[in-house]
Amino acid sequence: MTVALEAQGLGKKYGKRWALSDCTLDIPAGRVVGLVGPNGAGKTTLLNLAVGQIQPSAGSIRVLGGRPAEGPAQLAKVGYVAQDTPTYAALSVADHLKLGARLNPSWDDALARKRIERLRLDPGHKAGKLSGGQRAQLALTLGIAKRPELLILDEPVAALDPLARREFLQGLMEAAVEHSLGVVLSSHLVSDLERTCDYLIVIVESRVRVAGDVDDLLASHHRLTGPRRDPSTLPADQHIVSESHTDRQSTLIVRTDAPIHDPAWTVGQVGLEDLVLAYMSAEQARPTLEAVR
Numbered sequence: 211m212t213v214a215l216e217a218q219g220l221g222k223k224y225g226k227r228w229a230l231s232d233c234t235l236d237i238p239a240g241r242v243v244g245l246v247g248p249n250g251a252g253k254t255t256l257l258n259l260a261v262g263q264i265q266p267s268a269g270s271i272r273v274l275g276g277r278p279a280e281g282p283a284q285l286a287k288v289g290y291v292a293q294d295t296p297t298y299a300a301l302s303v304a305d306h307l308k309l310g311a312r313l314n315p316s317w318d319d320a321l322a323r324k325r326i327e328r329l330r331l332d333p334g335h336k337a338g339k340l341s342g343g344q345r346a347q348l349a350l351t352l353g354i355a356k357r358p359e360l361l362i363l364d365e366p367v368a369a370l371d372p373l374a375r376r377e378f379l380q381g382l383m384e385a386a387v388e389h390s391l392g393v394v395l396s397s398h399l400v401s402d403l404e405r406t407c408d409y410l411i412v413i414v415e416s417r418v419r420v421a422g423d424v425d426d427l428l429a430s431h432h433r434l435t436g437p438r439r440d441p442s443t444l445p446a447d448q449h450i451v452s453e454s455h456t457d458r459q460s461t462l463i464v465r466t467d468a469p470i471h472d473p474a475w476t477v478g479q480v481g482l483e484d485l486v487l488a489y490m491s492a493e494q495a496r497p498t499l500e501a502v503r
């Protein structure tokens with residue numbers, strides 16, 4: 211696997227508190243990668259470290275083979291659409307494009323103008339007067355027109371209505387395909403990630419709980435429902451991700467590549483949302499599954 215982002219024992223401390231601690235993960239290159247986890251898992255901290263906005267307190271991080279923000283070449287390779295898709299309220303749409311052109315050596319002005327036109331954004335309009343969806347689209351345009359190798363987006367669509375979200379994600383997907391852009395997209399909206407991403411990472415308390423191709427993850431996870439059962443009696447190749455029991459019934463989400471033959475179980479598919487929730491709620495004490503590489 212070619213790696214876009216590689217973190218080893220990465221940590222960031224504010225005062226006495228670790229915002230991210232001992233985080234080790236690989237994010238594959240050239241993919242659209244979804245990053246999901248509960249509030250406070252450390253996602254924003256990880257992404258801010260990846261673009262060099264903050265410096266690690268421990269461990270190391272490399273992005274596209276280089277140290278974050280180390281010199282103009284590295285800065286040009288990585289685009290960032292930060293949380294709340296920040297823009298400059300007093301600057302017009304056209305001013306943003308001019309700024310983009312000035313700051314980015316590989317700036318694709320034709321691409322930026324085409325996108326702005328297609329989105330029907332008035333170049334003279336001040337960013338502060340745009341709607342949330344329009345502002346997000348402007349921020350995405352700046353990120354794409356920079357022509358980075360990797361575009362990192364931190365919850366860019368959280369505040370948008372479903373239609374604006376779909377349009378935003380469509381634009382992102384088109385750019386990913388057209389420009390062979392690697393994408394890392396952090397979001398709580400798993401249904402959006404399901405539509406957009408081909409690789410998923412679930413991170414809880416700075417640790418990767420599971421990572422892998424979305425299709426592989428969906429194929430290897432199953433919901434087992436049947437008479438109440440002690441989970442320790444399951445075959446060794448069935449890793450239990452989550453379990454719930456009533457007096458009479460057990461429901462398990464298990465991961466296995468082998469077929470499940472036990473006639474006591476009704477075997478069902480697991481959607482991405484269920485899979486993410488299962489890993490997010492799994493107890494730390496349970497042996498976690500190794501990241502799929």
Ligand SMILES: Nc1ncnc2c1ncn2[C@@H]1O[C@H](COP(=O)(O)OP(=O)(O)OP(=O)(O)O)[C@@H](O)[C@H]1O
Nearest residue numbers: 224228229230247248249250251252253254255256
């Ligand atoms: N500048 C800061 N100063 C102090 N603590 C911080 C700072 N930034 C983040 N933290 C703390 O670090 C932890 C991780 O925060 P972070 O924003 O990285 O999580 P997150 O996974 O992005 O959460 P969310 O999904 O809510 O955006 C949280 O407990 C947060 O309060």
